[in-house]
Structures are given as C-alpha cells and as structure tokens.
Amino acid sequence: MALKNSPDHQHLNLTSASQVEVDKRATTTSTTITTTTITIMQTSEPCSLNFTDPEGNIEILQQPDSGVECNYLVTVYLGYGIEVQVSARGSLLFEDTGGREPSILANESVLMRGLVLRSWSNQISIRFRSDHQPNSGSLLLHYQAFVLSCAFPKEPAGGEVSVTHLHAGGEAFFHCFTGYRLHGPKMLTCRNATTPYWSGKEPRCVASCGGMIKNATYGRIVSPGFPGNYSNNLTCHWVLEAPEGHRLHVHFEKVALAEDDDRLMIKNGNNIDSPPVYDSYEVEYLPNEGVFSTGRYLFIEFTTDGTITSTGAAIRYEAFAKGMCYEPFVKYGNFSSSDSTYSVGAVVEFSCDPGYTLEQGSVVIECVDAQNPQWNETEPACRAVCSGEITDSAGVVLSPNWPEAYDKGQDCIWGIHVEEDKRIMLDIQVLRVGKNDLLTFYDGDDLTANIMGQYSGTKPHFKLYTSMADVTIQFQSDPATNIYGYNNGFVVHFFEVPRNDTCSELPEIANGWKSTSHPDLIHGTVITYQCYPGYELVGSEILMCQWDLTWSGDVPRCEEVMTCQDPGNVEHSRKVITGSRFTVGSTVQYICNKGYTLSGSSLLTCYNRDSNTPKWSERLPKCVRKSDKSDSHTKTHAHTHTEPDISFMYSCILNYFVKLNIPLNRARIMVSTLCITTFALLLFSIYCIELFFLYYVETQGQNLAFLHLFVSCFCRNDHVHSDDEKNVSQI
Incomplete structure (x- = not known):
C-alpha cells in the first residue's frame, strides 16, 4: 500500500468491515446518512464517471482492450467523508482528492473482500487500468457518506480544555490554572470544509509574573518560563488570600536560582514590608516542612537581574482551617489518608511513582496536638536516585533527579533481576544526554557481562532484549561540564518477558x-x-x-500395559500362539523337535497380577536331547518285543512301560502304543499321536512287509516322554 500525506489531510485508517475505526486525530464519529440511492455502472467502454449520491454501488468490469484506464470520482457534501467497502477483489487505486494534493488510500496490493476505506475529505478518486492479468477482473464497491469531525484539540500545559462536540460548529474552551495566564484564544470553533478544522491554533498557558489570588485554597505558582529558564530583570509579586478562618502553607517543589542577585522571598503578610518566612539569600537548603502563615495572607516576591538565568521556582500552596493540619504533598508520589479533613488523629501514608525512591521524612505521618495541630514527622521526598537493585517484574529506571538535570561526574549502576526462566525487555523512551556522557546496558548481573548497547547524545525511542534474567545499566556523566537541564536525561521502562531463545516448557505426563x-x-x-x-x-x-x-x-x-512381553523362542522347538499381541488370557505352547524332550511346562498363559505388568504363568521351558537324560529319574529303558517273525524295538522312560497291540492283518494294521505310569496304571499321563504306513517288498522269493511308525506324544507337566521310531522288519 502506498500512502502520501498533504498539509490538508491526515492519515487514513484501514479496517475490516466488521469493525470500522476512525483515527482519533481525524474523526471521532461514524454517523452515516440514512438516504440510500443505488448507482450501478456496467460498461465495457472507456469510462470516466462522477458519483454525487450519498450512497451507491460501483461495479467495475474488465475492459476488452488492454491499457484502458477508468476513472471514478465520488463527491459528497462538505463535512462528510466517504466510506468504501470492497465487495469483490480487483486491480485498482484509491485516492483522497479533496485536498490540495491527492493522498493514496489504498492500491491493489491491499485490496481484499470486506476491506473498508475511509477518506479524510468529501471526495475520492478510483482509477482502474485494464491489463488482462490473472489478478485483474471485475470489482464491486459499495460507498456511503459519513460525518467528518475535527481532531481533538491539544490540552495546554498548566491548563485544560473542554469541547461541546467535534463536528462542524463544535466549540473548544480553554482555561488556565491559577498562576498561569492564557496566551491565545479562549475558544475555537470546528469549521466545515472538505476536511473540518479548528478556527485557530490552540492557546498556551503562560506563568504569570505576579497577581492577586483571592480565596486561595489550593494551587501552584511558578516563575515565568518554568520549567524553562526565566527572563532577566523580572520583578514579580503575588499575594495569596486564604478564606476567612484559614491559614496558608507552602510546599517547595523546586527553587533553582542563578548564583547572583536573583532572589525568592515569601513574607507573612499581604505587602512587601511584611516579615519574611523564607529568603533564598539566607538559606542554603529548602525547608522540608515548608513555611506557614500566621494569618490569611502570604506575599511572594521574585526578582532577577540582567545576567545569568536559571530554571526558577515552583511552589504549591494550600489553605487549612483552625484545628486541622494542612494537606500533605509529595512530588512524584501519592499518599492516602484516614481523614480527608486532616483533623487531629489523621494518618497519612506516602508512596512514590515508579522510578522514584522515598528519601528523608517518614512514610507514615500523623496529625497531632489539638492545641496547635501539626504533623508529627516531616513529609518524605520522592527522588530518582543514582543506582539501585530492582527485583520487580516491571518498572522504570530514571536518570538521577529526573526530570531535573543530572549532576556532572556521576557513575550510577542499576541492577534489574527477574525470574530465572524469564528475560527483560528494555523500552528506552527518552535518551537525551551529553555527547561525553555514557549510558551502557550489560546483558548480565555485573559489568563483566556482554554489552548490549552503549549510547551518548540523543537517540529516538528504541528497545533492547536481554538473553539473561539480569541486566545491568550504567550511567557515567562527564565530570567536566553539564549543559543539559530540565527534561534531559533518560527514561528506561523495563518488563519481564518470556524467553526468546528457548523452547516452550513441556508438560508432565500422567503415570x-x-x-x-x-x-x-x-x-x-x-x-x-x-x-x-x-x-x-x-x-x-x-x-x-x-x-x-x-x-x-x-x-x-x-x-x-495389557499385554505380556514376547516370551521368545525355545531352541529345538516350535510354538503355537493363541490370541493377538500376547494380550491377557492368551497362551503360548512349545513343542520340541524330534529327538528332544521337553523340560518344564509346555503351556504358558498371560495373566494380570493386580496393578503390575502382566506376566506369564510359567518360566520358559527347554528342549533337551534324549542322550542328555542321565539322571536316574529320567533314564530311558529299552525293551525288545518279539512276535513270531516280527521284531520291535521300543522304549519308555523309567516308571513307564510300553503296551503294544498289533493285529497282523494284511488289509489293515493297527498299532497302539501307550505309556502308563506304573504307580497309577489307569491314570493316563500322556497322550500320543501315531503315524504309520505299511509297504511290501518281494526279495529272494519272500514277501516282506515293512511298517514305518512315528509316535509324537505330549506329556503332563511332571512327566518326560521319549519318542521312538519303530520299524517292522519282517512279517
């Protein structure tokens, strides 16, 4: 988006259709005209049209010829602006043309559906150029007029402003506080124009050189030019008159006079001959408790000569009734009171503004002595000090004595510390120091840390971010000269911020x-x-x-966990699994290969033991080679069974015998082998699967029948079975 400003126009706000905002400096209302007139323009010819209705639609179509430029001018009544909403995207340029120079509101780079534009004057121009690019095409716009207004007038220092309204015809009234006089018009009027404006320049409130202040209850008196320097050869007299039955008390905010014949005197009375209660000639330091009148009047005299000047003086006065204490005051701070009339027994507590520290006096004071009411302690003072350790999550660091001038030859160090997992953002809002003065920021808790920045002279607003949870600020002023005065120094706001060099914290996990x-x-x-x-x-x-x-x-x-771990494989075996992923209740069965015997349980079951991890019901078995069975309890006994013309070799383990039943029938031969325990012959401890085949061989005139028998047996947990292959050698 391209933006241009002219002397007659202010910056335009771009907002969404759902929330239209108006620049406070330009407008404060969004009142729209209720009259509705719809204007629809559709043409494929070269176009240049004007619209004057308070509301309408503009449909812009792509032109058949490339390079054709369409211009649409929308003009409404003076005092009104134009609000345009984009209903469909296109490629064009909006300009506010109501002033001396056009001001670009938006171009195609920011156009999107729902975009709302507002002019600062009563006229806008829309230019559309046909180029047949992919992003070109038709565009639908809706516009309506809204009431423009003047910007809110600037409030004068030492005074205030009130406004009837900001539309054309509205009035702004200016007023100065006691001790100041108005320099400029008391009232301005908002005038109607392409862009409404005030009828004149805002006035200033200038400190008066003397005057009579009647019914003086509360106020402030400053020397002419304050907080800048006063002029030469001044003689200013002020007379303060309190209400009947009241006395006056004066607080000293500041007294800075040239070291010559410039002088400030406060006298207890209403004329120049009254006795002084303060004389800058006679005292080196300001009285912390201020000064009092014995009656209703105080006379203040301020005189300067024709040589050097300085900042001057600022004093605050307040009236208080008999039997009461005067209203306390603390510059750059606040206080709270238990009694707004400050009668005897009232308790006041003080606090300082950010960046200031309470010095001298007491944080809490009490009004005592019914015969002669007075505060039991001196009011404290809030000052911007040189150096300090700060552990707040947000605050401000000020140059010493801010906003007054800092002293020459100072070496101040501030340490700011936040939580270890946080960092610090430094917002340097004011930096106006001497060219030989030095402000340094260290990224750590001492002067050996890395330097983030080092500055002299004047620098506009900028920010710094630490990589640590601590920052050290050092300010060194030139010991030779200090030419800077009021509002010169530095103002550094700081804030605790999340780290910008770490990953985010990850949560704990349940269980x-x-x-x-x-x-x-x-x-x-x-x-x-x-x-x-x-x-x-x-x-x-x-x-x-x-x-x-x-x-x-x-x-x-x-x-x-609802599954057992894979129990693994047993060497020289195969396993049969029921269930999936070894869930609770599933089983695993191990079957040894031929020539091996199972040692242990063949069947393992996965079950859950309360809240612990599911386990297998038995330990993993082993498959042991038969020849390795040397133990007396597992030793194999071999036997020979002989029938006529038939010889079998068979064997069983100890405590078992083999029972054979072989019906010799050439058509069908059945072989049954059963191992039965000798201690419980009727109790089967094993079951067997028997495989056999019979074949005939004719040799040397004899018919030989061969029976090949395979036996696979599965024993109970407390038994071991030996498999044998038996051959029928001759039938």
Whole structure:
C-alpha cells in the first residue's frame, strides 16, 4: 500500500468491515446518512464517471482492450467523508482528492473482500487500468457518506480544555490554572470544509509574573518560563488570600536560582514590608516542612537581574482551617489518608511513582496536638536516585533527579533481576544526554557481562532484549561540564518477558515422569519421558529442542500395559500362539523337535497380577536331547518285543512301560502304543499321536512287509516322554 500525506489531510485508517475505526486525530464519529440511492455502472467502454449520491454501488468490469484506464470520482457534501467497502477483489487505486494534493488510500496490493476505506475529505478518486492479468477482473464497491469531525484539540500545559462536540460548529474552551495566564484564544470553533478544522491554533498557558489570588485554597505558582529558564530583570509579586478562618502553607517543589542577585522571598503578610518566612539569600537548603502563615495572607516576591538565568521556582500552596493540619504533598508520589479533613488523629501514608525512591521524612505521618495541630514527622521526598537493585517484574529506571538535570561526574549502576526462566525487555523512551556522557546496558548481573548497547547524545525511542534474567545499566556523566537541564536525561521502562531463545516448557505426563538435560530448555536440550511400572510409553521417548525453538515431536503418553512381553523362542522347538499381541488370557505352547524332550511346562498363559505388568504363568521351558537324560529319574529303558517273525524295538522312560497291540492283518494294521505310569496304571499321563504306513517288498522269493511308525506324544507337566521310531522288519 502506498500512502502520501498533504498539509490538508491526515492519515487514513484501514479496517475490516466488521469493525470500522476512525483515527482519533481525524474523526471521532461514524454517523452515516440514512438516504440510500443505488448507482450501478456496467460498461465495457472507456469510462470516466462522477458519483454525487450519498450512497451507491460501483461495479467495475474488465475492459476488452488492454491499457484502458477508468476513472471514478465520488463527491459528497462538505463535512462528510466517504466510506468504501470492497465487495469483490480487483486491480485498482484509491485516492483522497479533496485536498490540495491527492493522498493514496489504498492500491491493489491491499485490496481484499470486506476491506473498508475511509477518506479524510468529501471526495475520492478510483482509477482502474485494464491489463488482462490473472489478478485483474471485475470489482464491486459499495460507498456511503459519513460525518467528518475535527481532531481533538491539544490540552495546554498548566491548563485544560473542554469541547461541546467535534463536528462542524463544535466549540473548544480553554482555561488556565491559577498562576498561569492564557496566551491565545479562549475558544475555537470546528469549521466545515472538505476536511473540518479548528478556527485557530490552540492557546498556551503562560506563568504569570505576579497577581492577586483571592480565596486561595489550593494551587501552584511558578516563575515565568518554568520549567524553562526565566527572563532577566523580572520583578514579580503575588499575594495569596486564604478564606476567612484559614491559614496558608507552602510546599517547595523546586527553587533553582542563578548564583547572583536573583532572589525568592515569601513574607507573612499581604505587602512587601511584611516579615519574611523564607529568603533564598539566607538559606542554603529548602525547608522540608515548608513555611506557614500566621494569618490569611502570604506575599511572594521574585526578582532577577540582567545576567545569568536559571530554571526558577515552583511552589504549591494550600489553605487549612483552625484545628486541622494542612494537606500533605509529595512530588512524584501519592499518599492516602484516614481523614480527608486532616483533623487531629489523621494518618497519612506516602508512596512514590515508579522510578522514584522515598528519601528523608517518614512514610507514615500523623496529625497531632489539638492545641496547635501539626504533623508529627516531616513529609518524605520522592527522588530518582543514582543506582539501585530492582527485583520487580516491571518498572522504570530514571536518570538521577529526573526530570531535573543530572549532576556532572556521576557513575550510577542499576541492577534489574527477574525470574530465572524469564528475560527483560528494555523500552528506552527518552535518551537525551551529553555527547561525553555514557549510558551502557550489560546483558548480565555485573559489568563483566556482554554489552548490549552503549549510547551518548540523543537517540529516538528504541528497545533492547536481554538473553539473561539480569541486566545491568550504567550511567557515567562527564565530570567536566553539564549543559543539559530540565527534561534531559533518560527514561528506561523495563518488563519481564518470556524467553526468546528457548523452547516452550513441556508438560508432565500422567503415570510417568520426564528428565531434562538442561534446565533452561536451550537449543539442543533433550527431554526423556518414562512410564511407571504397569504402563507403556506411546509416542517418542526422546524430544529435542530444535534450532527453530520447536520440539522434535509431540508429547508422548503412558497407557496401562495389557499385554505380556514376547516370551521368545525355545531352541529345538516350535510354538503355537493363541490370541493377538500376547494380550491377557492368551497362551503360548512349545513343542520340541524330534529327538528332544521337553523340560518344564509346555503351556504358558498371560495373566494380570493386580496393578503390575502382566506376566506369564510359567518360566520358559527347554528342549533337551534324549542322550542328555542321565539322571536316574529320567533314564530311558529299552525293551525288545518279539512276535513270531516280527521284531520291535521300543522304549519308555523309567516308571513307564510300553503296551503294544498289533493285529497282523494284511488289509489293515493297527498299532497302539501307550505309556502308563506304573504307580497309577489307569491314570493316563500322556497322550500320543501315531503315524504309520505299511509297504511290501518281494526279495529272494519272500514277501516282506515293512511298517514305518512315528509316535509324537505330549506329556503332563511332571512327566518326560521319549519318542521312538519303530520299524517292522519282517512279517
């Protein structure tokens, strides 16, 4: 978007259609005309049209010829502006043309559906150029007039302003506080024009050189030119008259006179011959308690010579009734009171503005002595001090004596400390120091830390950010000269802010915990997540803080474990699994290969033990080679069974025998082998699967029948079975 300002126009606000905002300096209302006239323009010919209705629609179509430029001028009544809403995007330029020079409101780079533009005058121009680009095309606009207004007038220092309204015909009234006189018009009028304006320049409130102040209850008197320097050869007299039955008290805000014949005197009476209660010639320091009148009057005299000048004086006065204490005052601070009339027994507590420190006097004072009411302690003073340690999360650091001039030859150090996981944003709002003065910011808690910035002279508003939870500020003023005065120095606001060099804090997880490789979560920090027993981690166990300050993955979670671990394989065996993923209730059965015997339980069941991790019901078995069975309880006995013309070799383990039943039938041969315990012959401790086949061989005139038999048996947990292959050698 391109923006241009002319002397007659102010900056335009761009807002969304749902919330229209008006620049406070330009307008304060959004009153619209209720009359509605719809104007629709559709043409493919070269175009240059004017619109004068208070409301309307403009539809702009793409032209058939490239390079054709369309101009649309919208003009409404004086005192009204024009609000345009974009209903469909296009490629064009808006200009406010009501002033001496056109001011660009928006171009195609910011146009979007719903965009609202507001002019500062009663006329706008819309230019559309046909170029047949992909982003070109039709555009639908809706406009309506709204009431313009004058900017709010500037309030004068030492005075105030009140306004009837800001539209054309509105009036602004200016008033100065006691001790000041108005320099300029008392009233301004908002005039109607393409852009409404005030009838004149805002007035100033200038400190008076003397005067009679009747019914003086509360106010302030300053020397002419304050807070700047006063003029030469002045003689100013003020007479303060309190209400009947009241006395006067004066607080000294500031007295800075040239070291020659310039003089400030306060006298207890209403004329120049009254006795003095304060004379700048006679005292080196200002009285902290101020001065009092014995009656209704005080006479103040301020005189200067024709040589050097200075800032001058500022005093504050207040009237108080008999039997009461005077109203307290603390410059650059506040106070609270238990009694707004400040009668005997009233308690007042003081506090300072940010950047200032309470010095001298007491934080809490009390009105005492019914016969002669007075405060029991001197009121404190709030001053911007040189150096300090600050642990607040937000605040301000001021140059010494701010806004008064700092002294020459100063070396001040401030330390600001926030929480370890936070950082500090420094907002340097004022920096006006001498070219030989030095303001340095250290990124740490002492002067050996890295220097963030070092400045002299004048610099506009800027900001700094620390990489630590501490910052050290050092100010060194030139010991030779100090040419700077009021409102010169520095004002540094500070705020605790989140770290900008670390990853965000990751949460703890339910039913688990995390461990961190570095407490500050800097680049490269690794966080490891683990789960409590009975739970398993779902997601990444390790997350790393990456260079873009994001974590390498999402935070995992711990879910209750409902499965057993894979029990693994048994050498020389195969396993049969029921269920999926070894869930609770599933089984695993191991079957040894031929020539091996099972040692242990063949069947394992997954079950849950209360809240602990699910376990297998038995330990993993083993498959042992038969020849390795040397123990007396597992030794194998071999036997020979012989039938006529048939010979079998068979064997069973100790305490078992083999029972054979072989019906010799060439059509069908059945072989049954059964191992039965010798201690409980009727109780089967094993079941067998028998496979056999019969074939005939004719040799040497004999018919031989061969029976090949395979036996696979499954024993109970407390038995071991030996498999044998038996051959029928001859039938």
